[in-house]
Amino acid sequence: MKIALNATCFNDRPSGAKQRFLGIYGDLIHRLPEAEFVVFAPADCDMESWFSNAQNVRIRKTSIPSEGRWAKLLFSYTYWKRALSVEKYDIFEGFHLPQPKVASSKSILTLHDIRRLNGEYGWLERSTFRETLKHSLRNIDLVVTVSQSMLNEILPYCPNTPIRVVPNGIDISFYRTRPSEDELLAFRDKYSLPHTFMLSVGHLEKRKNYVKLIEAIASLAKRGRNYNLIIIGNDNGYRSVINTQIAKYNLENRIKILSGLSDNELRCAYWLCQLFVFPSVYEGFGIPVLEAMAVGRPLALSNIAVFREITEDQGAYFDPTDPEKMAFVIDRVFNSEEEQLKIIDYGQSRVAYFDYSEIGLQYQQLYSSLIG
Numbered sequence: 303m304k305i306a307l308n309a310t311c312f313n314d315r316p317s318g319a320k321q322r323f324l325g326i327y328g329d330l331i332h333r334l335p336e337a338e339f340v341v342f343a344p345a346d347c348d349m350e351s352w353f354s355n356a357q358n359v360r361i362r363k364t365s366i367p368s369e370g371r372w373a374k375l376l377f378s379y380t381y382w383k384r385a386l387s388v389e390k391y392d393i394f395e396g397f398h399l400p401q402p403k404v405a406s407s408k409s410i411l412t413l414h415d416i417r418r419l420n421g422e423y424g425w426l427e428r429s430t431f432r433e434t435l436k437h438s439l440r441n442i443d444l445v446v447t448v449s450q451s452m453l454n455e456i457l458p459y460c461p462n463t464p465i466r467v468v469p470n471g472i473d474i475s476f477y478r479t480r481p482s483e484d485e486l487l488a489f490r491d492k493y494s495l496p497h498t499f500m501l502s503v504g505h506l507e508k509r510k511n512y513v514k515l516i517e518a519i520a521s522l523a524k525r526g527r528n529y530n531l532i533i534i535g536n537d538n539g540y541r542s543v544i545n546t547q548i549a550k551y552n553l554e555n556r557i558k559i560l561s562g563l564s565d566n567e568l569r570c571a572y573w574l575c576q577l578f579v580f581p582s583v584y585e586g587f588g589i590p591v592l593e594a595m596a597v598g599r600p601l602a603l604s605n606i607a608v609f610r611e612i613t614e615d616q617g618a619y620f621d622p623t624d625p626e627k628m629a630f631v632i633d634r635v636f637n638s639e640e641e642q643l644k645i646i647d648y649g650q651s652r653v654a655y656f657d658y659s660e661i662g663l664q665y666q667q668l669y670s671s672l673i674g
Contacts, residue, residue, distance in 0.1 A: 303337040303673070306391040306407070310378075311398035313347040313368040316536065317505075318589045319397060319414050322448075322470045324352060329662030331356045334669075340391070344368035345377075371427075375400060375434075392673050399431070401438035408672050409442040413456055415586030422508055432459075439463055444672060448587040451608040466668060469612075470587045471661040474653060477596035481570050489570035493560055499530035500632070501575035501599075503568070503590040504582065506559070507538035511581040511604070513547050517625035518581075518632060520551035527633055531557045531579075534571055572597040577636050580604060583622045588612060592656050595649030600642040602628075602635050616648045 307327065312320045331339055331353065339359045343349040345367050353359040364385070366377040382402035386394075394407040401411045417423075418431040439445070439460040446468050447453050453465050481489075489495070504510045512533060519531055533544075541559065548557050563571070572578070578594035578601045591612050594601055603609040605619035618641065620631040635641055654660075 304340065304391045305337055306340045306342065306394045308342050308394070308396040309349065310342055310344040310364055310366040311368060313344060318470065318587065321589060323397065325471055325473060325658040326661045326665060329658045330665050331359055333662050333666055378402065393669060399434045399438050401441055403441040410444045410446055411438060411442045412446045413452065414448055415452060416455060417509065417584055420584065435459055449608045449611055451611055452586045468661060468664050468668065469656060470589050471656045471658045472589060472592045472596060474596045474657045477569055477572065477593050480573055481566065485566065486570055486574060489567055490574060493558070495532065495574065496530040498576050499532050500577040500579050500636070501532050501534070501571055502579045502581065503534045505535040505538045506541045506544055508540055509582055509584045511583045511622050512544050514622060514625050514628060515579065515581040516547045516551065516553065516557060518629040519553060519556065521625055521629045522633060523556070528556065532571060532575065533557065533559045534563055534568060536561045572599060575599060577602060577632070579632060580609065581622050581628065582606065592653055595653040598646050598650055600635055600645045601649065602632050614652065617645060
């Protein structure tokens with residue numbers, strides 16, 4: 303079996319989609335040693351080291367850049383027509399739009415979300431994405447998405463194309479392994495972290511809703527409830543807005559933004575925090591929810607469908623559009639040992655379903671059913 307993976311959307315920048323790719327396909331590649339995997343890499347990223355221990359992987363450099371929507375469209379159109387005429391594959395899997403037409407292979411498209419159809423994007427970008435999505439869906443045999451919530455969102459655009467849910471995962475053993483005391487102390491000292499704090503993880507962009515979370519922290523401070531907040535994420539063009547909000551409420555000593563952290567530093571942050579807060583208004587999934595569960599931390603989450611799906615309605619939820627309601631739930635969970643233990647116990651059990659090995663097995667079964 304020969305499997306092509308169109309990885310031209312990934313680079314050295316961290317993301318949930320990249321984390322899914324490395325974790326799940328790392329397991330799958332070792333699970334299927336008899337299969338040959340061809341990874342199509344972008345022009346601006348060296349992926350040789352990503353699968354250096356796998357003998358059944360070939361990296362093929364392309365002319366397609368990993369970033370720049372219009373450049374990707376242009377280079378993809380010229381590249382795939384030539385490349386796919388040279389070598390045949392049993393399965394061709396892509397992780398972004400556009401998905402090329404591959405007549406000789408079973409074609410899979412993974413969609414993490416379709417947020418570019420939302421109102422926060424301009425008319426031209428929404429229209430371009432919609433047409434690209436419709437065109438790509440005509441070229442494939444199967445859509446894979448990461449949650450039932452996303453399946454419901456995608457379904458109107460591909461009523462005649464099968465859709466399967468294969469959720470995101472994490473390396474549970476990594477997060478459950480507590481860093482050494484020296485590592486935790488070094489991390490706390492490096493970033494001058496307070497003794498107690500709540501944690502939020504996600505890139506700095508509008509949909510992550512940090513502006514409303516800061517308003518909630520400010521509301522609590524007015525009532526003498528002085529909480530510290532650490533936000534971990536790289537800038538996706540929204541950091542200046544968040545900094546302005548922090549300054550507006552004079553919370554510079556209470557809220558800290560950390561970027562460019564290593565995987566171990568992120569793990570340290572989870573182990574040191576007292577509460578994990580996820581205020582997003584839109585997510586296709588929410589990998590940080592799993593990470594917090596694996597470490598054993600209580601969670602306060604936006605009341606959006608995908609978070610209720612991941613946690614099976616067993617969490618503490620707030621209206622992400624209302625800072626006062628957000629503040630109420632945060633304060634309640636932070637100060638209720640009984641509620642914390644209930645959330646932690648559930649999360650420790652639930653997260654086992656999302657281990658990379660479990661998701662890799664689902665993909666192995668998916669491939670078998672697709673090509674018989």
